[in-house]
Amino acid sequence: MLLFVLFYEFLLIGLFSVGGGLATLPYLYKLIDKYHWFTNTELVDMIAISESTPGPLGVNMATFAGFNADGILGGIVATLGLVSAALIVTLPVSLFLDKFKNSILVKKAFYGIRPAVAALILTSAWEIIETSLLQVGGVYSFNFAATIVFLLFLLSIRKFNRHPIFYIIAGAIIAMFVPL
């Protein structure tokens, strides 16, 4: 039964998340509210590990979330939910490729979708900042060192734009020397 729920939820995520792996984040946060399969902190850790291991971000996070919900089979079934959604969407488009490519309707739809997706991911970004920066054990507190480190990383990501793994390793090393 749980496996069926997992398949269904990740099928929906695959059908409605627009903008790649990151776009699945708002949906993963909804899963926390709905099922408590994992915690906010575990989700942030999942993102970090999914960014620094082989495999596309969105797929890795689905396998992760599925495993937390229902073990090995859960991981497999959640990922197959995503794959099924991709097949449902992409195979019909493959058949009418040229029509879709030049469709004005698709362009118009994306004019509306893109700003909404930016808003959706901003709410996820806010949740992540809350868990990693603003709270200690669920209670709000201002952490000066963490805020400075956060701002320095934000600046260097914007300026140098290296691969995420580079920053993740740097963050782990800094945490060894600076109490965060």
Next chain:
Amino acid sequence: MIKNLDLFITFSKVGAFTFGGGYSMLPILKKEVVENKKWISENEMLDYYALSQCMPGIISINTSIFIGFKCNGILGGIFSALGAVAPSILIILAICLFMQNFMDYEVVQTAFKGIRIVVSALILNATYSLFKIGVIDMTTLGIFVASLFILFLFDISPILIVLIATTIGVVLSR
């Protein structure tokens, strides 16, 4: 069937060498599918990738299905998609089984305090990039602000936001 197996193995390779977002699949995809197997041209590859960005779902799975379908029809698409996710399933499940004890070490917990801060910065930066691409005039700014308000005020499904924004886009864009 041999062709399907070949697609599965090739896209497994691509999946195993993709780190992070979908765009990171392009170099390895070009090497395997365009140069080694010569299944499609580089331009076709870029077309499929661009199209996949304009569709729901995971970009790399969508791209794999397009190429698999071109090579061997519906079954080709299915085998390519399964190949693309196979390395993720194996690697992440191995990490999960290993992690249950891994997270108990104090040094790991300390490291993750730093890593979580990095993730915050990475995602905020990604959000800014999406904002720049999506918000291009007053109408799109309106959609952005309205979505944000609704999301903070109400416990609403992201699905509904995407559907409403799609409708507004179709009606309002020129």
